[in-house]
Amino acid sequence: MKYRFHGQLLATVFIALTSLAQAAPELLFSAAPDWVEVLPPVVSKRPAQGSVRVHLSNSQIRHWGKEQQYYFQVIMEPLNQQGVNEIAELNFSFYPAFQKLLVHDISIQRDGERLNRLKEDAFKLFQSEQELSSKLYSEQWNALYILEDIRPGDIIRYTYTIDGSNPIFARNDFGRLYLSWPQAVDRRFVKVISDKKLNYRFNHHTVPVSETRHQGNFAYTLDLRDVAGVLAESEYPYWHDPLNYFQYSGYDTWAEVNKWALELYQVDRSLPAALEKTLDSWRAQLGLEGAVSKAIEYVQEDIRYFGIELGINSHQPRTPQETLQKRYGDCKDKTLLLTSMLAHLGVESYPALVSSSRGRDIGRDIPSPETFNHVINLIILNDREYWVDATASGQGINIEHKGFFDYELALPIAEHTQSLKAMEPSSEKVASLSARIEEQFEIDAAENSAQLHVRSHFTHLKAEQVRQFFLSADSEQIKSSYTNFIAGYYPGVNANPEILYKDSLQENQLEVSEHYQISEFAQRHSARKIFSLYGSAIVPYLSKPQRPIRKTPLALAHPVDVLQSATVRIRGELLWQEELDTISIDNPWFTFTRRAKRLKNGLEVKYAFKSKTDHVEQQDVPQYLVQFKQLDTALQYKFWAKSEASLERSNSQEMKNLIKSLIRK
Numbered sequence: 001m002k003y004r005f006h007g008q009l010l011a012t013v014f015i016a017l018t019s020l021a022q023a024a025p026e027l028l029f030s031a032a033p034d035w036v037e038v039l040p041p042v043v044s045k046r047p048a049q050g051s052v053r054v055h056l057s058n059s060q061i062r063h064w065g066k067e068q069q070y071y072f073q074v075i076m077e078p079l080n081q082q083g084v085n086e087i088a089e090l091n092f093s094f095y096p097a098f099q100k101l102l103v104h105d106i107s108i109q110r111d112g113e114r115l116n117r118l119k120e121d122a123f124k125l126f127q128s129e130q131e132l133s134s135k136l137y138s139e140q141w142n143a144l145y146i147l148e149d150i151r152p153g154d155i156i157r158y159t160y161t162i163d164g165s166n167p168i169f170a171r172n173d174f175g176r177l178y179l180s181w182p183q184a185v186d187r188r189f190v191k192v193i194s195d196k197k198l199n200y201r202f203n204h205h206t207v208p209v210s211e212t213r214h215q216g217n218f219a220y221t222l223d224l225r226d227v228a229g230v231l232a233e234s235e236y237p238y239w240h241d242p243l244n245y246f247q248y249s250g251y252d253t254w255a256e257v258n259k260w261a262l263e264l265y266q267v268d269r270s271l272p273a274a275l276e277k278t279l280d281s282w283r284a285q286l287g288l289e290g291a292v293s294k295a296i297e298y299v300q301e302d303i304r305y306f307g308i309e310l311g312i313n314s315h316q317p318r319t320p321q322e323t324l325q326k327r328y329g330d331c332k333d334k335t336l337l338l339t340s341m342l343a344h345l346g347v348e349s350y351p352a353l354v355s356s357s358r359g360r361d362i363g364r365d366i367p368s369p370e371t372f373n374h375v376i377n378l379i380i381l382n383d384r385e386y387w388v389d390a391t392a393s394g395q396g397i398n399i400e401h402k403g404f405f406d407y408e409l410a411l412p413i414a415e416h417t418q419s420l421k422a423m424e425p426s427s428e429k430v431a432s433l434s435a436r437i438e439e440q441f442e443i444d445a446a447e448n449s450a451q452l453h454v455r456s457h458f459t460h461l462k463a464e465q466v467r468q469f470f471l472s473a474d475s476e477q478i479k480s481s482y483t484n485f486i487a488g489y490y491p492g493v494n495a496n497p498e499i500l501y502k503d504s505l506q507e508n509q510l511e512v513s514e515h516y517q518i519s520e521f522a523q524r525h526s527a528r529k530i531f532s533l534y535g536s537a538i539v540p541y542l543s544k545p546q547r548p549i550r551k552t553p554l555a556l557a558h559p560v561d562v563l564q565s566a567t568v569r570i571r572g573e574l575l576w577q578e579e580l581d582t583i584s585i586d587n588p589w590f591t592f593t594r595r596a597k598r599l600k601n602g603l604e605v606k607y608a609f610k611s612k613t614d615h616v617e618q619q620d621v622p623q624y625l626v627q628f629k630q631l632d633t634a635l636q637y638k639f640w641a642k643s644e645a646s647l648e649r650s651n652s653q654e655m656k657n658l659i660k661s662l663i664r665k
Contacts, residue, residue: 025096025125025141029118032104032159036060036071037191041155044186046226051083052076054185055155063173063194063250064217068165075157083152090145090158099164101143108147109155117147168315170260173198173250174368179207179222180244184229190222192248199366200248203241222246235545236552237615239359239408249368257367258417264316265351265413269340271320279344291345292381293399296388299338304328305391315369317351332375334390339377348380350414352387352421354407363409363420376405378412378421386426394467396508403461403508404431433462433557437537437564443521443602445572446643448529450521452486452493454514456537463510470501470510482514489534492520528640535594535607535635537564542632548625550618556589558614568602570641577603577639585634587627588620589613594634605637 032038041055058073078084094101106118124144150156165172173194179202180188192198197218200209210221230243251257271279282291306328317332320340329337335351342349353372355362362371379386379399386399387410395402404425411420425431436457443450458466470478478499486493494517501512522529541557578596585592589612596605616624 025094025143026100027123027125027143028100028102029120030102030104033062033069033071033161035062035069035193036161037189038073038159039187039189041075042187042225044226046184046186048079050183051080052078052086052183054183056187056189057185058187058189059177060189060191061175061177061193063171063192063196065195066165066167066169066172068163068172070162071159072161073157073159075155077155078150078152080152084150087156088147088150090147092143092145092160092162093140094143094162095139095164095166096141097139098166099162102161102163103143104159104161106145106147106158108150108157110151110153122146166315168264169369170263171196171250174248174366174370176245176247176370178243178245179224180227180230182229182232185227186225188222188224188227190220190246192220194218194250196250198248198250199252200246201364201366202244202246204244207244207246209246220248231551233547233550233552235543235547235555237555238357239361240553240615241358241361242552247366247368249366251367251369253418254367254411254420255418257369257371258411258413260369261351261353261411261413262415265336267317267336268319268321269336269343271340271344272324275324275341276344279341283345288345288347289381289399292342292347292379293397295341295345296338296390296399296402297397299334299341299390300393300395302327303334303337305330305334305393317375331389331391335375335377338388338390342377342379350378350412351375352378352410352412354410354423356407359406360408372411374407376407376410378410384426385424387423392464394464394471396463396505398506398508400426400430401460401506401508402430403464406431430460432460432559432561433465433541434459434561435462435537435563437562439533439564439566441533441566441568443531443568443570443572443641444643445522445529445570445641448520448522449492450490450518452490452514452516452518454512454516456512456514458510458512460508463508466501466510466512467503470503483516485536486514486516486518489532489536490516490518490521493518522641531568531639531641533566533568533603533605533637533639535564535609538562538592538607538609538635541609541611542628544625544628544632545621548621550621553618554616554621554624556611556614556616558611560609560611562607562609564607566603566605566637567599568604568639569599570602572641572643574598574602575640575642578637583634585627585630587624589616589624589627590631592631592634594637596637603637603639607635 037060039056039058054076056073056075060071062069076087078087090106092101103118108115108117122145125141126144127139127141147156173196177190179190195217198220200220207222207224212219233242236242279291279295282294286294303323304327317336318329320337323329323333323337332351339349339351352375354374354376355372356374365371377388377390379388381399387404388399388402389405392405406423408423409420410423411417438455440453441450473481479497482499483493483495483497498515499512501510503510522531541560541562543554543556545554580596580598583594591610591612593608594605596603
């Protein structure tokens, strides 16, 4: 499951654009632009709470032609020392290749006196590649300003403008501005000026918008008072943003966005003669389907993922020949290379824009290029659609068995595209996290010990996840991970298990076998040793909210399909076990069954779990928790067993008691 991160209102602004080329950062100092409204603080009746009070958040953007200016004004007050610690460092992010940072004012008001705190030589400029861990380099810079002598009760003001926009956009009249944060705001002011009429919407709550026109420009103004903070909850679906925002765009249709994207992809798509010869050889040897699978595998595995997103390459792909020469590329580079290779094979394929962070939520967007942050392939083969992510790895060989990454909605970059397209898997099996787990317990009741053999079979998406783990971890890490998982249920497990795996790339399946020695297997209750089995393979997919009373949906793992069986052989006698009847739970969120039966000298318990949806609506969480509790209880199966020696002692004692009784008579 994916969760969105929201930057703090108070000290940071992040402009989500990429740079044109390496350039020295340009930090300037000036008065505010003459087109902006510099606002005073407001008097609010809201009581002061928390560590920081935000008196004013003022965002104004001006779009004309391909030029853009973004003005930001903040007035805030630390209410205690914790608040001072939170806001005493100001951090401004920008891309110097096409943006200039203009600082207008940094000051404080103390005891009714306005004190200038702007020192031009006090800024610390440094490069900050926040996305480098994700293999993306875009040359982002930060300007850090450390406020000195800040005390609770000071009124802190700062204003700045970021001038410039990415030239890759034929037009830049689109964006989104947040209207709420976890912090409450006394006054939130937003103004967007454009030389073209704009469309707009709100993420949650509609607020009044004043629309005016002056000298050919359109202005959209929002002036909100006493904006309540939004409770910070976790565990909500990645496609849900709990904060309200104002999205605007000069685009009217997705066809217009597609037209913009089509122009970016009009690059030289020719391939080297050697690669064309290789493709022809694959087709001759493997057939068309085999050659397509081989081409996908080549781009996914042999061309590493790394993106240097400078200038037009923030959105425009490099040529296939350049990507091949460097042997690396980002999503759009690898996607275009694969598209070109498939075109040589005579297979229809298109790059497709998606959002890896918002999924289905983009269906509510006003058309805009900012909706998307990723590119994948739409491949049409034998009249079937396949959605393939060229940046993925470890997906196996055959296109029929590659796991399906469900971004839910996409915009194929093709002449005929008019709207977003729903993504559907080529088959249900490739979209599911599917696992089949077989456990065999050999229990010695006298020694209270057990040997545990586990055989796990994973397919498609789940096989890819497990494969990545085995490819990236060493043997000690693998043993530690598996042992600690088992120890969560059986603390007496030996720390040196035997773990082996067998991989089948052609079918995209993977098998793992595990062997453990477990001491102190049973827990003692009233001088009895109670043994337990657990549906442990299901537990990682379950969601129990930290906050059951919620204002946001609860995210669930989906789609999940897990079967787990536990076969128990007992050296001793099984005296008691929980009910052997089938337990079934069926609700809007999942189905679950547990079946137990007696064997000649043991037990067999089978668990089956299948998810139905990826979330629980907030109003349904109480009912979900009732079902969750039933499931949680059913995942543990208990039984009582005695050793053979205990039985012999018991039988001997019974005989002695019988003899004593006869003598007395």
